[in-house]
Amino acid sequence: MEMERISNAAVGAGEAEVPESLGLLKIPYLHRYWQHCWLKLKEPAVKPSQSHGEWDLENTLLSGLGLNILETGRFLHSASHTGFDSFEEWIIETNGGAIEEARLTRLRDALAGQPVGSAAGSLDNVPGLTAEERTFWDEYGYLVVHDAVAAEDRDAAAAAIYEFLDADPDQPETWYGNKFGVTIWVPLLRHPAFIANRQAPRLVKAFAQLWGREDLWSTVDQGGFNPPEHEGWKFPGPHVHWDASLERPHCFGVQGILYLTDTPADQGAFSCIPGFHRTLDQWLKELPPSEDPRQAIRRHPGLKPIAGKAGDLVLWHQSLPHGSSPNHGTEPRVVQYISLRPTRWEYTAEWK
Ligand SMILES: O=C(O)CCC(=O)C(=O)O
Structure with a gap:
């Protein structure tokens, strides 16, 4: 053709x-x-x-x-x-x-290159990040934004994940039959509560403040369900990794995960190496050429689980090594993955 x-x-x-x-x-x-x-x-x-x-x-x-x-x-x-x-x-x-x-x-x-506003409408009167939160972000490369979405959408999204998996919050034996295999990913994409969460004004404003612009677009990402480990079900990952290229320049990017239920640190929480976005360049320079950085990072002792409440949005700089963690608690960790990016953004095309 x-x-x-x-x-x-x-x-x-x-x-x-x-x-x-x-x-x-x-x-x-x-x-x-x-x-x-x-x-x-x-x-x-x-x-x-x-x-x-x-x-x-x-x-x-x-x-x-x-x-x-x-x-x-x-x-x-x-x-x-x-x-x-x-x-x-x-x-x-x-x-x-x-x-x-x-x-x-x-x-x-x-x-067409024309200016557009936020998908959530005007963000002017929406409570945003405080100066302390901005400083914390700069220092550690991650941030927990409390009550980022409406409580009813948060709960509806959690219920939708359970329903999608034919699981019941009160029946642990139903938590391990993920029909999509041994994975924590839940390929539910367009439940109305998922869509509402992606457009929640406070969530959108947090992304907008970090990007410094409002022409943002939410990825149509899935849910996650990380049940407590037991003899027959071990945490399959994602282990610590980057989703961005390690080739220079290391560009700015914000990723996010929304906790739909309370998530103590030992309950399969999102984990990252705080502050690593500031030292990535130097760490790569000092790594022996024989070492694969994506393997070497797995030995780093600084991986920290980030606890949060239902409705908390954890944001992280894409240069932070991150992953999920084994669930040693008694309840599943239930999440929605959400990232917002501008119409155009700087990225390094060459993958390393
Ligand atoms: O599920 C998690 O806690 C980690 C998510 C993750 O690794 C990712 O979104 O790239």
Whole structure:
């Protein structure tokens, strides 16, 4: 198939007109993204480093369309659905049959390089981080934001995870039948309470303050369920790691996890090495060349579990080594993963 040229590819162009041929959602960049995925599929020799270098915009696109990056990849890889029309139909169907025009307009504007506000509306009167919290963040690279979402959405999200897993909070024998395997991930993505939590004003404001901007897009991330260890169920990870490239420069990025139930430190809490974002460069320089940093970090003694209450949002700088931890408590740890990123952000494309 001849690759069609999109003459008005939206990035930064600021153009308003979208030709009829660009489909149902009228997002020129969506067509460009689809073409790019198609090219990678048909010509696997094209390395990611030779890609069009728009990792940030691709994430914005998918977040704006309420899509998870892995589910989108899976859809596009399934041989029977490679047409652009079926891609758009799948997007709409995945969103429950319709996408609000206001959401599409905000996305179109952002992809066209126009300024957009927060998805949660004005944040002016929303309580934000204090000066002490900002100082703590700078020093330690993580932060616990209390009562980040509405209590009813927090509880509804926890209940949705139990229901999705066919588990019962009062029946421990039901906690270990995760149909998705031995994992703490729960691939529930678009429960209404999950969507509400991603847009909770206090949560959005915390991300906005750390990024220093409001044109943020929430990843469509999953839930998590980490039950107490026992003889037949041992914590499978994630062990300490980074999700960002270790190639320089080490860019700014904020990741987050929302505790949906009380999470004492020994109950499978999120763990990180506080302050490591400030010493990552030096640590890498001093590491013997024979050492793989991603293995070496596992021996670091500074990993600290971060306790929190139901409704607490733990934020961390992406340069902090982090992971989950074995649950030595009596209750499961129940969470929702949430990260917000701007339309465009600095990132290091080369993976190390
Ligand atoms: O579940 C956790 O506590 C850790 C999450 C994590 O490692 C990640 O989001 O990259």
